[in-house]
Amino acid sequence: MSTDSPARPRLTVGYLATPSGDDGIALAVAIARKTGAAIDLVCVVHPVPYDGHPGVEQYQARLENQASAWLAAGAARIPDDIETRTVVVVDESFTDGLIGLAQQADAEMIVVGGTGDGLISRHTLGTVSTELLHSAPLPVALAPRGYADRTEVALDMITVAVPVKPTTSNPLPFSLTFAEQAHLDLRLVSLVSLESPFDDDVSRSARARRVEVVRDLLEKTRATVNSDLDIEVLVADGPTLDEALDNLRWDDNDLVAVGSGHLGAENRVFLGSTAARILRWTTAPVLVVPRSGDPASPPS
Structure with a gap:
């Protein structure tokens, strides 16, 4: 047979x-x-x-x-x-x-x-x-x-922009399947900024507290991933979103996955404002995943 x-x-x-x-x-x-x-x-x-x-x-x-x-x-x-x-x-x-x-x-x-x-x-x-x-x-x-x-490109890592807002679609499920299929390492990244015009002690303290909350969210997300992949977590922070993005480093073998914004239709790609800024800053290829029917929700 x-x-x-x-x-x-x-x-x-x-x-x-x-x-x-x-x-x-x-x-x-x-x-x-x-x-x-x-x-x-x-x-x-x-x-x-x-x-x-x-x-x-x-x-x-x-x-x-x-x-x-x-x-x-x-x-x-x-x-x-x-x-x-x-x-x-x-x-x-x-x-x-x-x-x-x-x-x-x-x-x-x-x-x-x-x-x-x-x-x-x-x-x-x-x-x-x-x-x-x-x-x-x-x-x-x-x-x-x-x-x-670029010479001798060989993808070895997919960086997933994990959302911190429940209204944003989460690209992690698709990215995890893709990483397993392609044998890529996984990097979970969230961005933290207060978009404040002030860079004083109060603003820095507030941002530091938020970084800890987001890092805890990423660690919980990593714990939910049932995979043998090498998974890294990283919080990129800065006074503004652009400065947070500027703190991220890319190499020729990276791929970035982002979700679709909440204004898009279900099961359709829609480049949201944060994803658009990632697109503007990164030197890596970007993979935009359609919005799922269920919005992202942080792990409990």
Whole structure:
């Protein structure tokens, strides 16, 4: 009697023949290397509206052939031992076409680069990435600018932004499953700041008390994780949230997971204000997890 082997996980990678498209490929390769996932490299082209003149079908075919050529060049950047297919999707919206293909393929996540503007190693959102980070029904992984230029990237840790507010969606359940699948170490991080204009003894004392409360929450969270993973807990604090973020250190092999804000729809990605600031500060790729039906709640 034969048994079917587990289905290989799939990554849907949105691609254009640009440096940010190459950044997305590089991140997808790094994830596939750790998870054994297959890659669907996707380019979306707009349908050419019929205007009553001849040649529309030929022009549409020309656009699709050009997209196929771009995909072939992009696929050449993916090592031969990673299962890869290229797909041209015709849709009015690049974002909708990408999401539709990801759902059809039952993908684990969508992977994209940002945009070509902005600082090297930082995140800058373009039109497609912005739309994905405010509507996608599955996790979205975003590569920072210049990620394709990093050499010998091998993901070894996922940093999970554990929320301290019960209204914020918790990315830990998804991140834990992903870390076990990819054999990554886990770092649980919470941010503490009073956003106070004063940096006096009273403010520092209040922040220190809050740090202890949050550290206790993280330790309790770590205790609930039934896993053999190496788990680190860290509280990043500062007078402001930006200064707290500036105290965090990243290396080329990090991945950051954040939850979705409470304003988003259930089971959809929605980049909240804190996650957006993490995105702005980190040099690591960021994985945004859709909002679950149940808000995060601290362990008792």
